[in-house]
Amino acid sequence: MKEQALNDKTELRQLALDLRKQNQEFQALHSQVTQQVADRFYEARQRFFEGLANKPKKKKPHRYLSLVYPQSGWKLSDTREVGQGKNKKRKARLYLSKIGFFTLVMHRELPENQVSQVCVKLNPSGRIHVIFLVEEPESQELSSKEPKKAVGVDLGITRLATLSDGRYLENPKPLERSLERIRLLQRRLSRKKFLSNNWLKAKRRLAKQYEYEHVKDLRRDLFFKLGVLLAQEYDVLVLEDLNVQGLIQSGTKKRGRLRLYDSSFSELRAVLEWEFRKRGKLVLPVPAYNTSRECFLCGGINKGLTLEDRVFHCPYCGFTIDRDLNASLVLLKRAGWEPPVVPEELRPLPPLPSLGLKRRQGVAMIQEAPALERG
Template identity: 30%
Template sequence: TGKSIVKIAGRRYLYLPKLGYIKTSKTGVLKDVKIKRYTVSLEPTGKYYLSIQAEVKAPQKFKKTGKQVGIDVGVADLAILSNGLKYPAFEASYFEKQSRIWQSKYSRRRHLAYLLCEQDKHQKVLNLRSLESFSNWQRARKLKASYQKKVANKRKDYLHKLTTHLVRQYDVIAIEDLKVKNLQKNHCLAKAIANASWSMFRQMLEYKCERYGKELIAVNPKNTSRICSKCGFNSGAKPLEIREWTCPNCQAHHDRDINAAVNILYKAMPNGQELAVVNS
């Protein structure tokens, strides 16, 4: 870590006081900014990353559109909007599969290398082998880290594009105030919820709404999937496999997720439709 001045030496080249000239990327975004601190870190993939703390101008606010939307999050579809639009959950099956394969190979090769190291100690050989000396284990470690990093990068890229699009399109965004950690205690859904990245999705919406002059409202999700958005009738709890239902009071047919998104928007709007609670 350093506090000295970092200079742009040319296209894709930076000058770091302690390291000299290095080749990097995205030097164009550093124009007209004041760099205060930098950190160079080595990732498990074997690549070096440069993190920069900089002072930049306040970003330009997005234009007002006069639109409001409620968003219900899910597993199959990450974001379901009150206007009927659905955005699918992040999917990178190939890289996730490769990550699992190399995780298994990594664990097995590391265990075998550990046994050989212990065997050397037991036999009291002169030149003891270390875990770092086993090239197969090192290769598996780097490949495992590489595929895991690709999955993480692709997920973050997808969420950035989706959240920026939503913030650009809507002035007021209403979402559920979910306790993700509590939901992940359900072992049947924990992996799917973690893969959907609900927490990261909300965090991005929060800071982007603040940055670009939009409003984010978190509402209590209680009964949002049970109440009819047409008449306010509470039809009670429904199993997760039921994705569509018909209100027994007004006979309106609902998509479960879209109906929940509409109710979330109603809860967020102070002058919106008041949801009646009618016992079934």
């Protein structure tokens, strides 16, 4: 029995265009947007064959929340500055073929002649974001200057990040703080008829709570601000090569697994690495094994150290220091760097408002530009 040959990318694009001609509802899409849907399926299939992802599944219509204009079908116009002082914003009008005009809040200037792709993304909360993909030469070449300052960063649940210079950042635990409200909204959603107007409203309320009121935006904003802060002060970033998925799977307590998810170590590491590498600075991952139990001074292993112990005491040389600070110093040492001085005590990083966050009724809230508006 002969195996059926798989369609290549060109054949899938033509199939998508043929389906568009047969279905009047699909004709509301621009032709290149239709072809890009075929490209997504082709790429998902290739990733499955290469063992990088699971088998592609059919996506339900109410879960398909983005469209991509590869080359044409869009146009920016009427770019202007509005407001004064802190309220000053850059706005523009965006025309999308088959959809209409929108008013955008531009977060940064971009060369329109270098835009290769425009992605319109509808978040579950109802916010719309437009992402412009700009082709430009990569700036990931290492700086020609010899690195002078390095920082080791130990990630944890109690303290999100402990630096080898003695500073630390407390874990805001945004998901854990808003869990009660999220559970209440989930119960309300479960009582609604699936895909009814009330179900969609309840789902948007839940998405707003999770997405930008307490959890996702707070976390990402904090990670990026921390990355900028470290990249401006240091030339080398030393991180432990954590197997986060293994930590989550090996967790025995539900609360522990929740806090691992809430800390989002993988996302934090990715953001820190990106902030350093885009500036041409060095990132050194080192093995995470026994970083908390190894003595920074003599290298001895304290086998009796437990997760409840917050102070490290070396049974060989008597060196005593905070557990997380010792781990960050060990990371730095494993990467071949020695700190100029060993910090005697921990001190917190600047308070959250100076990192772009504001406190409101005991919860950190993010100040960001409003999303895209229909106009």
